[in-house]
Amino acid sequence: MPPVEPAPTLVVLDLVGIFVFAISGALVAVRKELDLFAVLVLAGTTGLGGGFLRDVLIDATPPAALADWRYLLVPVGAGLLTFAFHPTLGRMERLVTVFDAFGLALFCVAGALKAVDYGLGPLPAALLGMVTGIGGGMVRDVLAGRVPIIFRGELYATPALAGAMVAVLMERGGLPVVVAALTGATVCLAWRLLAVWRDWQAPLPRGSASV
Template sequence: MIALPDSAAALVVLDLLGIFVFAISGALVAVRRGFDVFGVLVLAGTTGLGGGFLRDVLIDATPPAALADWRYLIVPVAAGLVTFAFHPTVGRLERVVDVFDAFGLSLFCVTGALKAVEYGLGPVPAALMGMVTGIGGGMVRDLLAGRPPEIFNSNLYATPALAGAGIAVALDLAGQPFALVASAGFGVCLVLRLLSIVLDIRAPLPRGPSNV
């Protein structure tokens, strides 16, 4: 189970990596919106830390890791500064924001679900918490940037996060090694999210007129 010390340390590493890639996605959105350096850092921080902060509050893991561990604050700042400095290069990559967002979503859905299991939640609530962790930062990013949240786009977003979190929880409860648990949950979410982007796979929409 994930309470083992080595697994707990690996979970922190994955959490920090998820914060970094999500913070890059937030910083890239800020740069494209014409924000100054302070705005870039704010959007990087809220994107990287939003989902984990919400997770920790909901599972009563207080104070949240973002406030208790200095590394959780330094990582998004570093990601924001790197993105701000090198944005002419990354800005030319059309789909780079979606790719970084997909990686962050995949990492966070796993760490959120496994931390929820560690704090005593059952399989279904833990999987839902993994989904919330994955989509929380992106929702805050999009709202602050003044664009419709990605979760409300008909492209699959929350569904891959829920699937990845569910796989991670199921394998963890089955006693599988942490490496398999994390890689399987991450891989399922990432593949589903990238396929939805590349192949334009969309969730069903209501039929008929939408102005009623």
């Protein structure tokens, strides 16, 4: 199935999401006192990794990011910016978290709807939407030598899965794509921001774990 040419608005939103994710990757590299190259690689893998994982799994290769130079320049720009101004960016952590929630909302919905376009069923499509949203951060954490932060009780993947599911089901139900996408993204965004604000945690296993 040929990929559909995305609308300009979607491309802009996509690039914003990549930019925000790339900054979060670059900040991890700066805090681990890694060098400029590591900053750029972690910016790139965090911004683009989720989409790469999705595209490889649904056979939409080469990934869009490799066929469009804007997708490559955005993480480079985010990495250089972080490298130069990281003390300022570090102080704006709350703002970065909010932007990151926007990126997550956008990616999970866009990823799920792309998987639907490539012929996947609703459940796998929603899961691939979640992978698109959380994949970049997981690759970032593995490369930076730490257990993925989304495993540590943060409510991060659940909102992404919920948003992707809502978007897929509404689109299946015959609603216009733009309505499905906006509703799914809003569900993900609201849930994620509430989780940050209220400090909601994912449940931990009961009792002593080291049996």
